[in-house]
Amino acid sequence: MARRLSWCGHANVMAADGSVGLFDILCRIWLKPGKTVLIEEPCYDRVVHLLRHYGANVIAIPMEADGPALEPLNAAARRGPVFMYTVPDFQNPTGTTWSSTKRQHLVDLARTHDFRIVEDSPYRFLRYKGAQEPSILDIGRDVTVQLNSFSKVIAPGLRAAYLIAPPHTISAAAKVAESTYVTPGNFALSVTGEWLRRGFLGDQLAALGHLYAPRLEAMVSALDEFMAGHRYVRPDGGVFVGVTLAHPVDAQRLRKEASNAGLDVADGDGFFVSKPSATFSRLPFSSMDEVTVRRGVEVLSALLGRISPSTKVEQVDPE
Amino acid sequence: MARRLSWCGHANVMAADGSVGLFDILCRIWLKPGKTVLIEEPCYDRVVHLLRHYGANVIAIPMEADGPALEPLNAAARRGPVFMYTVPDFQNPTGTTWSSTKRQHLVDLARTHDFRIVEDSPYRFLRYKGAQEPSILDIGRDVTVQLNSFSKVIAPGLRAAYLIAPPHTISAAAKVAESTYVTPGNFALSVTGEWLRRGFLGDQLAALGHLYAPRLEAMVSALDEFMAGHRYVRPDGGVFVGVTLAHPVDAQRLRKEASNAGLDVADGDGFFVSKPSATFSRLPFSSMDEVTVRRGVEVLSALLGRISPSTKVEQVDPE
Known part of the structure; x- marks a missing residue:
């Protein structure tokens, strides 16, 4: 984590209660009804629900054992998506982990066709064997925002999550947050901060x-x-x-x-x-x-x- | 508080991180662009901002020393509002408290013209002299939902609030909450619950x-x-x-x-x-x-x- 955050300043990080709430904010910033969004199929159900709420035109990419099927992904990338939502590590709900080749392929597609990648990483820390793949954020910082949560590693009820993104995205997200829930739970976030500072992770x-x-x-x-x-x-x-x-x-x-x-x-x-x-x-x-x-x-x-x-x-x- | 909650069961209450977040949920449930909403003028700025976000047709009722001016209120009530938002006790931002006569008048209007009242009560407990007016919820349970927060009486950063509403509104609000932020901060809510249980209020x-x-x-x-x-x-x-x-x-x-x-x-x-x-x-x-x-x-x-x-x-x- 220290390594990942080394290129991150305060301007790149926003703390929040949970990553679904952060995804909701990204939808508010980026989506209008009819806009195209790519997801994995099957996909985390709350994300499907939220995309429906925002009236997105959702294109679901079938999942193979090492990530999305490339042909439908390539075709969908040409249809002007605003972003692709993915859980590339131990995906919810299939358990799939994307190969580094497919991660790089998605980053290349996002750069070519000018769309964003929303990398949701709640399970990334829960690897029990094998080598960690590079995160999509690490491969393509210019096109990726990452959602992360401590719910799966500290406690589900704690409510401590964060977004890593370019400063202008953080500013826009913070503005929506301030208008809709004023501030996240600083009590829980302080506990989390102290927990991390003491090196318990x-x-x-x-x-x-x-x-x-x-x-x-x-x-x-x-x-x-x-x-x-x-x-x-x-x-x-x-x-x-x-x-x-x-x-x-x-x-x-x-x-x-x-x-x-x-x-x-x-x-x-x-x-x-x-x-x-x-x-x-x-x-x-x-x-x-x-x-x-x-x-x-x-x-x-x-x-x-x-x-x-x-x-x-x-x-x-x-x- | 015990007295107020005596007619309330679990089905009438929803806990949340903050009351602005609860108001945001009510907007999601009740509003569509172009729908009419009544507010006090001046009005809590975050509410104005959120109503703009949802594309509401906002009618602002000028405030007098004992609540809203009745003639514009009566006229606006006939224009099919979805709800009126009000802070009837020590209003944000004027400090105004509605007289009981004007509270009853609003409830009568809401019943006649079939709209809801959103009573936001963060300052109600902070009365330093004089007698408490009845809450709008107490006068018109059938047409009122109440937002409340412990931010002004326990600690602003704690994040502990609640909605009192009819069971079908609570169900709809809980569904939106589950889809957008999954669960409120149970840590902070447990601390608040214990604080109240011990009679510290x-x-x-x-x-x-x-x-x-x-x-x-x-x-x-x-x-x-x-x-x-x-x-x-x-x-x-x-x-x-x-x-x-x-x-x-x-x-x-x-x-x-x-x-x-x-x-x-x-x-x-x-x-x-x-x-x-x-x-x-x-x-x-x-x-x-x-x-x-x-x-x-x-x-x-x-x-x-x-x-x-x-x-x-x-x-x-x-x-």
């Missing part, structure tokens, strides 16, 4: 890695064991793995039967701009021990065996 | 009254002594008194000369929807001791004697 990340890494391993091996026919990435960090089923299922029936079996399967529709044809689930692993993670995947797999494959998702079998 | 209000009441007295007597020809109210609480000058002045020159004399005169334009013809100043008294308050008014008065009266505010005297 390194030990905390090591402790989280010690706790979460075996849970991630349990998730990936359970997926390999029970759900090998479906599509998912094997992340080296973060807090969840997204699974795209090989066949659509009756999602409502799946959720209901899963609930009866004690398994909470969330609705994945919010991660998509268009109808996701009932094939996507985001599986969190950080809050459950290894046995529970494995058991969850096993139960899900058994239910899918009973319910799918079904290509007629409209029909609900009579009980 | 009464002693704190007594202490603030002990500190601020003499400063208010100093402000009002200095105004009576030095600025009797101008217009201002004599509030029984709050943190400032607004002064409307008898004649326009060259506000820029006034600010410059005041600054040279060590007096910071803020620009009053933000409190007005239309151009305020350079006659309004908000004079704060809570952060200065009695001697400083008196001296400030004396210096201002001397400057005004030198600069005004001038009806040609465009002309700047050559130095």
Whole structure:
């Protein structure tokens, strides 16, 4: 962090309560109804919701194991987007990490077609193995703003986040902030500042890695064991793995039967701009021990065996 | 407070970081560009700014010593407003408190013409003498939502506020909050909750009254002594008194000369929807001791004697 911030002055940083609030401010500054925005698909659901609120023309780029599919990304870049929103490290909701090649490719596209990149990095610090990719901000400071949050590394309820951006963007964002929420929570930000000043971050990340890494391993091996026919990435960090089923299922029936079996399967529709044809689930692993993670995947797999494959998702079998 | 909240359940209250943020949410829920909103004139500047942001058709009702002028209020009420925004206790920026008659009149108007009242009450607890008027919420629960904040009674940087409203408004507001800032600062809200639970509010209000009441007295007597020809109210609480000058002045020159004399005169334009013809100043008294308050008014008065009266505010005297 010290290294990243070495090129950053006060004029490049704005503290805030949370990074979704910061993204909301960026939308206020940059968007008008009908403006084009690129996102990953699937994409963090609150971002999809906010872009709809601002009336953006959203183009969703399908995700591959190492980042976005390049052909649709290239085509979309030519359509005059205002910005692309991305979570390039352990993406929400798939767990995908962009390769450095694809990061560089996006920066090149942004420079050629004159659009911005909004890099949302809440999971970047949660890498349990493998080497860190360069951040998109590091590759393309001239075209990138970065959102970051301490919610995933200190405490979710603390409310401490920050934006790194060029000074003119910080000025514009600060003006909107002052008009809409006056000031962020200085109490929480002071606690965070003191926590960082005392050098607690390194030990905390090591402790989280010690706790979460075996849970991630349990998730990936359970997926390999029970759900090998479906599509998912094997992340080296973060807090969840997204699974795209090989066949659509009756999602409502799946959720209901899963609930009866004690398994909470969330609705994945919010991660998509268009109808996701009932094939996507985001599986969190950080809050459950290894046995529970494995058991969850096993139960899900058994239910899918009973319910799918079904290509007629409209029909609900009579009980 | 216990008495007010006795008719309130959890479904009627939403906690938040600040009341401007809550007002922003109400605008998101209720406003579309071109919709009519009533405000007091002068009005809290951030609210004017936000209403402009949302493209509202803002009708400003002139303020008298006991609340809004009734004839323009009645006329404006017939023009289909979505809501009226008001600070009926020790108003920002004039210090005005609405009489109970005018509060009841507004509630009757809101019921007749089917609009809402947004009652912003940050200064209500800061009454140093006289009897409390009923809150507009107490008179018209069916048509009123109330914004409240602990910034003026616990600490400005704490960030702890709340909205009291019908359950369907709370649901809609909570949905917007969840989409834009996810959750308020639970740390600060927990501290506030514990502070209230331990019964600190009464002693704190007594202490603030002990500190601020003499400063208010100093402000009002200095105004009576030095600025009797101008217009201002004599509030029984709050943190400032607004002064409307008898004649326009060259506000820029006034600010410059005041600054040279060590007096910071803020620009009053933000409190007005239309151009305020350079006659309004908000004079704060809570952060200065009695001697400083008196001296400030004396210096201002001397400057005004030198600069005004001038009806040609465009002309700047050559130095």
